[in-house]
Amino acid sequence: MSNEEPKVGHDPFPLPDVDDLELVRVLRAAGDPARLVIIERLSDGDYHPCNLTDYRLDIHKTTLSHHFKVLRESGLTRTRVTGREHAVQLRRDALDARWPGLLDTLVAAAVRDDPDAQAAPGVSAAG
Amino acid sequence: MSNEEPKVGHDPFPLPDVDDLELVRVLRAAGDPARLVIIERLSDGDYHPCNLTDYRLDIHKTTLSHHFKVLRESGLTRTRVTGREHAVQLRRDALDARWPGLLDTLVAAAVRDDPDAQAAPGVSAAG
DNA sequence: GGCTTTGTTTGACAAGCATCAAACCATTGA
DNA sequence: TCAATGGTTTGATGCTTGTCAAACAAAGCC
Numbered sequence: 001m002s003n004e005e006p007k008v009g010h011d012p013f014p015l016p017d018v019d020d021l022e023l024v025r026v027l028r029a030a031g032d033p034a035r036l037v038i039i040e041r042l043s044d045g046d047y048h049p050c051n052l053t054d055y056r057l058d059i060h061k062t063t064l065s066h067h068f069k070v071l072r073e074s075g076l077t078r079t080r081v082t083g084r085e086h087a088v089q090l091r092r093d094a095l096d097a098r099w100p101g102l103l104d105t106l107v108a109a110a111v112r113d114d115p116d117a118q119a120a121p122g123v124s125a126a127g
Numbered sequence: 128m129s130n131e132e133p134k135v136g137h138d139p140f141p142l143p144d145v146d147d148l149e150l151v152r153v154l155r156a157a158g159d160p161a162r163l164v165i166i167e168r169l170s171d172g173d174y175h176p177c178n179l180t181d182y183r184l185d186i187h188k189t190t191l192s193h194h195f196k197v198l199r200e201s202g203l204t205r206t207r208v209t210g211r212e213h214a215v216q217l218r219r220d221a222l223d224a225r226w227p228g229l230l231d232t233l234v235a236a237a238v239r240d241d242p243d244a245q246a247a248p249g250v251s252a253a254g
Numbered sequence: 255g256g257c258t259t260t261g262t263t264t265g266a267c268a269a270g271c272a273t274c275a276a277a278c279c280a281t282t283g284a
Numbered sequence: 285t286c287a288a289t290g291g292t293t294t295g296a297t298g299c300t301t302g303t304c305a306a307a308c309a310a311a312g313c314c
Contacts, residue, residue, distance in 0.1 A: 012292095023240050028158035031151050032272080050291065060274050065292055067272090084281040084290050099236040101228070109226040113150050139262095159302080177261065187304050192262055194302090211260050211311040 013072055013079040018094045021075040026095075026102075029074035034059060035067050036110050039076065039090070040117065043107040047080055047087035056116070140199055140206040145221045148202040153222075153229075156201035161186060162194050163237050166203065166217070167244070170234040174207055174214035183243070 029035060034057050041055055042048055052064055068088055071077040076095070077088045095103045111117045156162060161184050168182055169175055179191055195215055198204040203222070204215045222230045238244045 023236050024158050024160055024163060027154050027163075031154035031158050033151055034272090036151060036154075059272090061291075062275080062293085063273055069292085070271095081280095081291095086291060099232070099239065101232040102236050105226070105228040105232045109150050109229050112226065161302090186302090188261075189263085189305080190303055196262085197301090208310095213261060 012081065015078055015091070016073065016075045018075075018098055021094065021098050023099065025074045026076060026099075029070050029076055030106055032067070032070075034064075035071055037114070038067060038071065038088075040107060040110045040114060042077065042088060042090045043111070045090060045092060047089045050079075050086040050088060139208065142205055142218070143200065143202045145202075145225055148221065148225050150226065152201045153203060153226075156197050156203055157233055159194070159197075161191075162198055164241070165194060165198065165215075167234060167237045167241060169204065169215060169217045170238070172217060172219060174216045177206075177213040177215060 030039060034055075037055055037057060048054060050065070050068055052059075052061055055064070057064065068077070068079065068086075071088070072079055075091060078091050080087045080089070090103065092103060157166060161182075164182055164184060175181060177192070177195055179186075179188055182191070184191065195204070195206065195213075198215070199206055202218060205218050207214045207216070217230065219230060
């Protein structure tokens with residue numbers, strides 16, 4: 001592989017279809033402190049790397065990977081592979097289509113409870 | 128006790144204060160099939176009895192009691208004792224104060240996924 | 255006072271889950 | 285080709301949890 005472009009893997013992480021999403025599974029996926037931090041970090045809608053340094057979590061590398069797997073298999077996130085880097089993104093389209101407003105209120109609740117959450121200018125965290 | 132009025136117990140089920148509610152605990156409490164059915168049944172805001180027949184759940188009596196305990200200790204419900212009857216109600220005030228919109232979207236999502244949910248007149252369950 | 259009703263509590267058990275360590279796989283760079 | 289990088293998979297382990305059975309507790313009824 002002497003290509004200049006980073007190799008884009010052919011998605012080794014299959015996603016559950018929108019119709020196959022289960023509310024119970026989504027709620028339990030969100031019902032973990034570490035995963036709630038991850039969800040909050042992903043709330044901007046962008047792709048975020050899967051490395052430990054980007055999340056302020058005092059857990060092992062393999063544990064973080066496990067959490068990403070739980071999030072993905074619940075349908076909350078999708079995973080993109082670029083070269084040797086993995087990145088995750090919230091499946092906002094699918095979630096909004098299935099349960100309108102759920103992801104927004106979930107993220108809002110997580111942000112509200114997170115003392116480290118940086119408030120947007122003019123917006124009080126204490127709400 | 129020869130009183131005509133049913134005896135009102137002095138709340139043997141203490142509730143967590145609003146400020147002590149934990150989002151993770153609430154989400155995990157909601158992340159169970161049986162408890163999601165209960166939440167949906169309670170969504171009208173009224174008190175509902177704690178007996179098995181009122182919920183279409185194929186579980187043991189003690190298991191149902193366990194679920195009520197999980198819901199109560201997570202802060203999602205309160206329990207009222209009247210005579211020998213127990214009744215539960217969603218703590219909508221506390222939940223709305225702490226995480227605005229969360230309970231509504233949660234209930235809406237649960238109703239949407241429940242095939243047995245009776246739609247209001249003119250409202251399609253398939254959305 | 256006994257018996258029934260209405261649930262809760264306790265104990266036990268199997269399944270699930272969060273965690274870490276070690277091994278592994280694919281990509282990149284020398 | 286060989287080592288380093290980025291992250292996943294695979295055990296293994298201890299804790300949590302959903303479930304039922306048996307015992308318990310409080311209130312009403314005869």
